[in-house]
Amino acid sequence: MEKDILIVDDDKDILTSLREVFLHQGNVVFTAESGFECLRRIKDGFQGILLIDIMMPKMDGWDTIREIVKNGLEQNVQIVVITARGTHHQEKMHGLEPYIIDYIPKPFDLHKLLGVVENLKT
Numbered sequence: 001m002e003k004d005i006l007i008v009d010d011d012k013d014i015l016t017s018l019r020e021v022f023l024h025q026g027n028v029v030f031t032a033e034s035g036f037e038c039l040r041r042i043k044d045g046f047q048g049i050l051l052i053d054i055m056m057p058k059m060d061g062w063d064t065i066r067e068i069v070k071n072g073l074e075q076n077v078q079i080v081v082i083t084a085r086g087t088h089h090q091e092k093m094h095g096l097e098p099y100i101i102d103y104i105p106k107p108f109d110l111h112k113l114l115g116v117v118e119n120l121k122t
Contacts, residue, residue, distance in 0.1 A: 002027055003028070003048060003049055003117065004028045004047065004049065005027050005028070005030070005049045005050075006029075006030045006042070006046050006050050006077070007030070007031050007032070008033075008034075008035065008037075008053060008064070009052075010053065010055075010057060011053070014053070014106075018051065021110065021114070025114070027117075028048075030046060034056060034057075034058065035056055035058070035059030035060065035061065035063060035067070036059055038052065038064050039071075042077060043071070047076040048076075048077065049077070049078050049080065049120055051082050051113075052065065052079060052082065053082055053083050054081060054084075055083055055084055060092075061081060061083065062092040062093060062096065065096050065099060068099075069096070069099055078120050079100050079101060080100070080102045080103075080104060080113075080120075081102070081103045082104045082108055083103075083104075083105065083106060101116070102116050104116065
């Protein structure tokens with residue numbers, strides 16, 4: 001089943017790799033290199049699965065998710081956090097738990113990530 005996926009990460013290698021994997025699976029894939037670009041894409045109408053890194057400059061993933069919720073855009077996306085180990089900050093995540101489907105640490109198991117995405121309904 002084709003899914004719309006938005007990958008948000010400031011690491012271009014991760015964006016390129018994940019984009020290719022999900023395209024190969026038959027999905028429609030968009031990328032964003034920052035939280036600001038992610039918000040713009042969602043405000044412009046993106047609806048689907050959001051794979052978002054937490055450790056990004058200027059606007060990190062938690063702040064981006066908080067802005068999505070603040071703007072009432074959370075019903076348009078299913079959020080999966082992908083981030084480096086040890087960046088699971090409870091204080092920054094506080095209040096966002098209901099909006100996050102899963103939390104996948106880097107380096108991530110590609111099969112687990114594919115399985116999480118496959119199980120989401122869009």
